[in-house]
Amino acid sequence: PLTLPLPLMLQVATMSYLFGPDIIRWPTHRETEWCGHCKKLAPDFETAATRLKGTVPLAKVDCTASPDTCGRFGVTGYPTLKIFRNGEDASSYDGPRSADGIVHFMKKQAGPNSVTLRREADLEAFVNHFDASVVGFFSGPDSGQLAEFLKAASVMREHFRFAHTIDMTLGLKHGVDTERVLLFRPPRLSSKFEESVLRFTETITTHTLRRFIRDNIFGMCPHLTNENRDKLKGQDLLTAYYDLDYLQNPKGTNYWRNRVMKVGSQFASQGLSFAVANRRDFVDELEEEFGLGASDGGDLPFVTIRTQQGFKYTMREEFTRDGKSLERFLEDYFAGRLKRYIKSEPIPEKNKGPVKVVVAESFEEIVNDPEKDVLIEFYAPWCGHCKSLEPKYKELAEQLYSDPNIVIAKMDATANDVPQAFDVQGFPTIYFAQAGKKDQPKRYEGAHEVKDFIKYLKRESSHVPVVSRVREDL
Numbered sequence: 001p002l003t004l005p006l007p008l009m010l011q012v013a014t015m016s017y018l019f020g021p022d023i024i025r026w027p028t029h030r031e032t033e034w035c036g037h038c039k040k041l042a043p044d045f046e047t048a049a050t051r052l053k054g055t056v057p058l059a060k061v062d063c064t065a066s067p068d069t070c071g072r073f074g075v076t077g078y079p080t081l082k083i084f085r086n087g088e089d090a091s092s093y094d095g096p097r098s099a100d101g102i103v104h105f106m107k108k109q110a111g112p113n114s115v116t117l118r119r120e121a122d123l124e125a126f127v128n129h130f131d132a133s134v135v136g137f138f139s140g141p142d143s144g145q146l147a148e149f150l151k152a153a154s155v156m157r158e159h160f161r162f163a164h165t166i167d168m169t170l171g172l173k174h175g176v177d178t179e180r181v182l183l184f185r186p187p188r189l190s191s192k193f194e195e196s197v198l199r200f201t202e203t204i205t206t207h208t209l210r211r212f213i214r215d216n217i218f219g220m221c222p223h224l225t226n227e228n229r230d231k232l233k234g235q236d237l238l239t240a241y242y243d244l245d246y247l248q249n250p251k252g253t254n255y256w257r258n259r260v261m262k263v264g265s266q267f268a269s270q271g272l273s274f275a276v277a278n279r280r281d282f283v284d285e286l287e288e289e290f291g292l293g294a295s296d297g298g299d300l301p302f303v304t305i306r307t308q309q310g311f312k313y314t315m316r317e318e319f320t321r322d323g324k325s326l327e328r329f330l331e332d333y334f335a336g337r338l339k340r341y342i343k344s345e346p347i348p349e350k351n352k353g354p355v356k357v358v359v360a361e362s363f364e365e366i367v368n369d370p371e372k373d374v375l376i377e378f379y380a381p382w383c384g385h386c387k388s389l390e391p392k393y394k395e396l397a398e399q400l401y402s403d404p405n406i407v408i409a410k411m412d413a414t415a416n417d418v419p420q421a422f423d424v425q426g427f428p429t430i431y432f433a434q435a436g437k438k439d440q441p442k443r444y445e446g447a448h449e450v451k452d453f454i455k456y457l458k459r460e461s462s463h464v465p466v467v468s469r470v471r472e473d474l
Helices: 036-051 067-072 099-110 120-127 144-156 168-174 206-216 250-270 279-290 324-334 360-366 384-399 450-460
Strands: 015-017 025-031 059-062 080-085 088-092 133-137 161-165 180-184 197-200 237-242 273-278 302-306 312-314 373-379 406-412 429-433
Touching: 036 099, 120 133, 120 161, 133 144, 133 168, 144 161, 144 206, 161 168, 168 180, 180 206, 197 206, 237 250, 237 279, 250 273, 250 324, 273 279, 279 302, 279 312, 302 324, 360 406, 373 384, 373 450, 384 406, 384 450, 429 450
Parallel strands: 025 059, 133 161, 237 273, 373 406
Antiparallel strands: 015 059, 025 080, 080 088, 133 180, 180 197, 237 302, 302 312, 373 429
């Protein structure tokens, strides 16, 4: 990156730009030296900047050196990414944060809202793409529906690909005989189990077109990637992970996908969605979330289910080529016969200390004990703030040790699954689960001194806490 002098639109002490000719938008990456998330993003951001050079410039601002600039644009957390158009703050960047994802996302920002198609070859080239395509066919430049289509495209361009034509003959091979919008699913995902081209039949508005695309773009069994994972994982989702490779081995890739779709079509009406994914793209997640090693299963797919509530299941039977094992797995899932997979440390053999050690397998017994008020700290072994809190938290537990109604507990959130009701985004995170109200845990937001914890517990506990200065020895 080139270090530019101060007289720029964003006047900061240090700023780097990768400068290109046709500037339309760029994300500004605000980071600090101590921010772990910033350091994680940095190499992908730099790689994307290099690949986008000459197309879309990327910039970064150090908010510790330029607090006024960052404050002016409402930056309160790191890293914050923003898209600028013509020197103005246009929107927050909410796209993927991998190098490939940033490049793909920002290239879409650099082009028109909707690509104009003039020849049949233009249409074929546009829809022959890795992502789905939305194409409108209109009678002329003055068409009212074309104007609505372009308006919708300008709003949704960050998420979907749009093109249009005023030559109606381009749509004849797809049965278009009047003004129409078609959704073309990616050719690599073409399957006999579903339509590859879908017709939008309503009057075009941003709302109706958005709903149509959202409901149909992924189809029965999409390709789960790091870029679309957040959209797909907001539902009950079965995923088959294997050596998926649409570039080098499309036939072998679709061999397993077709088996997932064949079995999945039998359960399509029961609220479960399906996807396939490249095992190599999700190695860390499979190991961390499902306890599956990189070598487990050989060439056969891993199959997992994750629900909206965060419940997890794994298919332990080998994936058979006739799909019967997957069918049995789904029958057991819908019949409620499957045991949830829970990532958990072993339950401690001895747990008599003032601070009770909780693991995922003992969470229900200790934290959700309906008779006890429980204050629980979710920590990470490497967290410096957690280490600073430890002696104070232990002193708190010692002062309340003789109270039979209050439990002071802690759980390593990196080694155990955290229940859905406890939102843990950083460390330490502390929650209070009151007796009789276990479905309404409250996040503790106070100071981390012993007196502050005790004051909070006196206010929130179902019983008046019994506080003693010294814990009796066991």
